[in-house]
Amino acid sequence: MAELEIHVKRSVFSPDGKFLGVVEMKIWKVPKDKCHPEGYKYSLVFALYNETTGKFDGNFLRYDNYQCEGHHKHLKGKKFPYKFTDIEQLIEDFKNDFEKLIEEVVK
Numbered sequence: 001m002a003e004l005e006i007h008v009k010r011s012v013f014s015p016d017g018k019f020l021g022v023v024e025m026k027i028w029k030v031p032k033d034k035c036h037p038e039g040y041k042y043s044l045v046f047a048l049y050n051e052t053t054g055k056f057d058g059n060f061l062r063y064d065n066y067q068c069e070g071h072h073k074h075l076k077g078k079k080f081p082y083k084f085t086d087i088e089q090l091i092e093d094f095k096n097d098f099e100k101l102i103e104e105v106v107k
Contacts, residue, residue, distance in 0.1 A: 042087075
């Protein structure tokens with residue numbers, strides 16, 4: 001059974017109070033296997049809200065190691081490999097991409 005390490009979900013607003021989307025970070029400790037050699041399963045997402053359609057884009061920014069696909073990130077709908085080192089660096093890398101994207105969205 002997976003042990004939950006981190007689960008955080010927060011709404012994101014611009015400095016002027018406009019709703020931008022939702023950040024959700026989930027990290028589980030799992031038994032080490034060929035799909036999760038480090039013993040972690042994770043999904044860190046910033047789902048951007050589109051006020052025109054009323055929908056969220058879960059691939060705007062997402063880091064995950066879903067199903068044996070290995071470590072990767074989705075950035076503005078494109079998928080890129082991600083070099084996982086540890087949980088602290090994972091969170092830091094996600095945070096850095098998130099901050100850059102927020103700057104772009106708020107402009």
